[in-house]
Amino acid sequence: MTSMNAPMQPNFPRGYPQATQRSPNPPRRGAPGPVPQVMPVPMPQQGVPNPHLMAAQRNMAHPNDAALRRSRKPTDKNIPDGVEDVVIGEGVQQYKSLRELEKRLDSAMVRKRLDIQDSISRTVKRYRTLRIWISNTVENQPWQKAAEQNGTAPGANPGSGRYKVRIEGRLLDDDTDPTIPDHDESDEKDEAERDGDAMEQDGPEAEKEKTTKKHASKRPRQRFSHFFKSITVDFDRSPSVKPEETAPITWTKPQLPPNAVSLPPTADFDSLQFSRASQENLNITISLVRDETPERYKLSKELAEVLDTEEEARSGIVLGIWDYIKAMGLQEDEEKRQVRCDHRLKSIFGRDQMFFPQIPESTSAHTSPMDPIKLPYTIRVDQEFHNNPTPTIYDIRVAVDDPLRQKMIALTSNPQYAQNIRQIAALDDQLALVIQALTHSKAKHSFYTALSKDPANFVRRWTNSQRRDLETILGEATRGGGEDGAGPEFRRGGANGVWDTPVAREAVRYMLAKPDAAAAR
Template sequence: MQPGYRPYPQQQVPPQRTPHSAGQRRGGIGPMMSSGPHHQVPLTQAQIVQQQQTAAIQVEMAKRRSRKPTDKNLPDNLDDCTVGDMASRYRELRDFERRLDATMTRKRLDIVDSVNRSVKRWKTLRIWITNTAEDQVWQGNGLNVDTFDFSSNLEPTYHVKIEGRLLDDDDDLDKDDESEDTKAKSDDPDRMEEDPKPKAASAPKHRFSHFFKALSVDYPANRKGIDREVEWKKPERTGPSSSLPAAADFDELTFKRSGDENLNITINLYRHEEPERYAVSQDLEDIVDLSEATRQEIVMGIWEYIKLMGLQEDEEKRNFRCDDLLRKVFGIETGMIPKLHEYITPHLKPLPPVKLPYTIRLDEEFHKDPQPTVYDVRVAVDDPLREKMLSFLSNAGYANMLKEAANLDEQLATIIQAIHVSKAKHAFLSSLSEDPATFVKDWLSSQKRDLDVIMGESMRGVGEDATGDEWRKGGKDSIWSTVNARESVTVMLSKQPIQMQR
């Protein structure tokens, strides 16, 4: 502390009362609030009424859902009281519906699995490389000998163009069709010209830049410089839009440099693949038998090798033993299957670029009849069926179809419930017509037992026949008209399924 420093006198703050007790601990970082009871703002009468109405609506909707019939099975012995084979036909349709639903669900799961696997197809990308020459010595530089101005600021330059096109599978077929049409027209000169056939809408076009994420040009060591560096990198997508920017969506790339001598260059194309493929080390290649693969393919290959060689632990299925090949790759005795991604990382390297040698010709003899240098590069594209399968999975009509099927199921359940009620009525009246006296006696005994159970007056060891005067007596003063009996019967009836009015 410095010798002339005078501390600022702080005011004495009187101790404040706190609602917390001395031994109570306020733990955690949070808002500075007391833990005592907080007084809520009282609700208005309108808010209370609204809450009551909302609660009543929720209760009513719950009752309707509980009363909604869901059974779609016909009652037993329905064939004995119906005309024709309606019941058997309905059961056959129900069985066919179950098998159809199972088949559709299995096929839909197969489509989802196929889309998630992202199956690729290999196609040919044809690349043309050519160059032009400007303001070279043999071109004369455009000087006029009749003028006194013999100076020129023109510098010999050249343009190199790299163009790529994806070859379709039906290119040869189209060429054959065109040749046949041309031959037919030449054979018949009086043939009238027909309107060209409209071409069907093709799949989304793949551009040259879609297959590569970067491009660079290597010049000779003695010709490198600032003006010689050529490099392109694909910009990343920004925003939710799926469309690529213009700098990443093109079929040809052209660059201009100065020079007047032929040069040998190498064009490096760095592949862009989703999911990314890697170059596999030789030790790992001996196991998975793949020199280039994605992470998923390598992990699946190792898993298949573990199962084939029986290296999985018996007690702990997540662990596996390493044989000579696995021990050479991973350097461990035992490993865990969930950590296979970590084990293979040191053995993966980025794929080397596609190298295209090219000679920049600036001599007069070449440019009398310039010919491009052509390369064919194999590239991976999505299976064309994948787009169709994606459209099938995201079809809005499928959800509408499911909603319509659910509505039909509800109507069917309502009809089946009505059939159950009719079957019960039929059984009741049939039993009554066969032996009325016995049926009425049994029915009254059943009603007596039900009423005893409802009113809580059921006793063991007492006769169950309704022969007592209290059960035979009717009218306003009978046991059937008491308040408990009416309420109990109302509760019992309210639990019965009620046919939904649609």
């Protein structure tokens, strides 16, 4: 026995070596040295389990529980065979006819929905005419003062003359297009009232006019500010005009938030105005930068020769090049993504062969932003012009979405559709439960009907069936449910024996892989 006074040895965990500490002065040979001291290795501390955390983990639903519940839900909605023989009337035939009609209706709805989504993703553009009116009015000009005050010389109160420029844009209605909604007189009146200012205006009167404009709209439509990213007014320099009076004026469309549906009221307008002081005519240039989705680009001369157009979007460029490659037969026979470049494609890519996935990136060097639309205008402040003023009118082509596309988007994003789908799914679950109950009732009916016809043989067959099922569950059944495993064919080996089959080898491998078999080995 170990003495109670003996020092206790440190308890080392498995895998940790017992480190020894040598003396700095090793002993001579033959002389007893100091006893090596063993340094204890600290044991890793195990955290104390939190009972509240363990209880929460036990109560937490397993991620597979929902899948298990879904797998156990009945999904069969077909009436079992033989029910029509015991049901009075034509209910079963009518139910089967409704099931066939439902399948055809579901197929048609899914096909139509896919067609609508495909048409929405193609972003087909139409072009319409946007008419722009540019006009200006004046106030406190010298000739106006002279007309109001008889005998006052022109030029009195210098520097008080002002002008106000108005830029208005409207889409022209096309009577030949039946998809464009009609505008009645009340709508035109409301639209006239909604015309507001968009730029910062100089002067309190213009600011007051801006705040009093209305931006309500009965019918969603694309207004003047919808088609442009920015609008800039550049003034020609004049030595007699102050530099601050010729500084450019710029309006920039604000960025639309991701969850916003339309532009804010201050950025959604049909007309804009600005006012400044001047007593002489000024030349201005109005620059309009297009806002299109997808954005179009100006093509280089080489790329325009291939696509036969001078302006195109990114997707249109790739599709046009692909159509050109197929039309000219420039694909390699073995690798279809490899393209042989003819003299036109070689001028674009600068190589003899091109890998098709690299084409979108390679065409970026041959595209540039489209030039802004420039509209010249002269601000007239003289009396001769304002005796019979006429606005300057420009017609430009703008890209608009197909009106049917908006209706299709409204159909696909209708919240009522999702609610109807959930309601139909709930009715399908209830129908599956009814069919399951009907299947059980049919099984009971068949059971009692067979029992009533021949009770003795039925009970004998049923008992044998239950016995075989029980033996199969307990693993005591013979091979095949009726064969004797002790027969001579199971004792014989060789190439043609029952044990030389993939099934037997798989069974033996499965038995040897069991934990009890591994322990026995």
